[in-house]
Amino acid sequence: MEPIDIGLVVTGGLLVFVVLGMRVAFAAGLAGLVGLIWIFWSKKGYDPDEFGWALTVAAKTAGQVPHSKVSSQALSLIPTFILIGYLAYYAGLTRALFEASKRWIAWVPGGLAVSTVFATAGFAAVSGASVATAAVFARIAIPEMLKIGYDKKFAAGVVAAGGTLASLIPPSAILVIYAIIVEQDVGKLLLAGFIPGVFSALVYAILIIGMALTIKGFGPPVGGFSWRERFECLPAALPIVLVVVTIVFFVYNPFGGDAWGTPTEGGAIGAFIVFLMAVYRGMRWAELKDALLETAKLSVMIFTIIWGVLIYVRFLGFAELPSAFADWITSLTMSPMVILICILLAYAVLGMFMDAIGMLLLTLPVVYPAVMALNGGVYVSAEDSAFGMSGPMCAIWFGILVVKMAEFCLITPPIGLNCFVVAGVRPDLSVQDVFKGVTPFFIADGITIALLVSFPMIVLWLPGLA
């Protein structure tokens, strides 16, 4: 068998094991290791005496991947971002943020729902966990919305959808993971997520205001806060802004001059700010220990997939599968844009059944080179490219699109997890109710993605400055 055939067979086997429910990290690692043994052995003509040699070389090749790939400064952003998320609960930020958001913006039509969107976006940004954000705000925001006459399903939909804004606004662990896997600048990707994240929130807000103006009996605006009341509530919510601003400034200084440091330092300073806030709010060792254990668990989960997939990637390189797939994609007669849209739709389907991180890590090693080839290669200039942007810019743009797609899947039936969580917090709501309530946001996200695809400048303007 040719290496490419071995690549296809092993990849098929990997998919079977993943569907069988094998933990993704280990399925990828095993596929990589088995593939390496197979390729090395095939080079010796499947001589039975040489099997031991092939096994040894493969085990040693795979055995150095975990340590060598994980010892990277860029990857250290992931645990710090996760730590920020777990500490954020103890910092009392959720209620503070909701209160501030309410006092400042609830006077617009559909005001309380709009406030909820911005409060969830803000908290989701630091917590980084869409699902947990939805759970928290289901408890805080839904009762207040119901009190002033919002439709129950719609209120639930707002919270479920708001939680998805997490992954684009810095600090975003999933963008860091993407950057590492495709070997692009982490800082630029973090920066690139900022405007699309805020943009998504704005699209939600416009949608709500539009609904409030056209639908009779929609929740009324909430006004009557004095400026004094408005400013009073700011200090408690300030750490969120500080964290986001710190991370952005450590990547890119908008006032000209050097960035303040590396993204790693920015993330750590952000974590430290939240830590101080949490201690001030009464966090003690027991809670810190809890947060550290949770951080460890989630970090390990992510790192295990990273090294598992990288063993598989090592094998893919030998099998030349990514380049073959890229050749095939570029040989298609369809326009590159149509192919890109098909790829994004495929992610929407896949995302219904799989966790975003697992899905991205498992598919990107093959899909990403193909997308780059579609644009005209890694080193293409903006003029010669299919999508009108240089190679590195295409990498950033595609990353934002894919991550937005993965978040989109958190509110799609049949297993949009955010909707389940909101229904889980509110015994009076069924999952179907939440899915119904989230439908307008579902459409809004579709529009957002279409806009990000049609106008890449929304994504690329900010990283282009840095």
Add this chain to the structure above:
Amino acid sequence: MAGAASVLSDDSRLSRLDRGFYRLERFFALLSGIAVFVLMLLAVFSVTGRNIFNQPLPGYVDWIEQIMPLIAFMGVSYTQRDGGHIRMDILVGALKGRALYLAEFITTFAILILMLLLVWGSWAHFERSFDFSSPLWSRDSSMDIALPLWPAKLLAPVAFAVLCVRLVLQLWGYMRAFVQGMDEPVGVPLVLDAATVAAREAEHVSRREDKGAN
């Protein structure tokens, strides 16, 4: 899905071993969590040192690279015990009883094979940089301040060996459940559907949020 799960216990030897071993795993995971905290403090020292005292922390990047394996590997078994490594559970979620235990046994066994080979491979990686006769027992060192690399490299085979023990315990658990046709298998993570996972998550978060809101 994230694969949050819970593990049942009873008074069998398996369950006692499971719980005893869990304490070790938890300790390892806590080390990993503390390493994240140290990582954060290092960066704070580095930034304040550089900007306020004009004295950058020497070997800052070297230290990060040595700490990372601690974070990445030490909790691997703890996470496996609680079923925290993600997977696609659409098929296993639909299986019940013996069919489920058989599927779990097969995939867990596959992980064990992988990890045994990786203990070997990562040990070889460690051995290449370890030498009793060299200064600090080290044949290679980090770029900036020449920290020995072998301690970080040793963490991989150690953590993977712990994971192998955990996998054997889980295989035992699945086998026992399969043979006895148990409804509620002991010592292995249960498969939960999306609604249950969501409810757990919601409850967990709520508890934390209440503490934070005080």
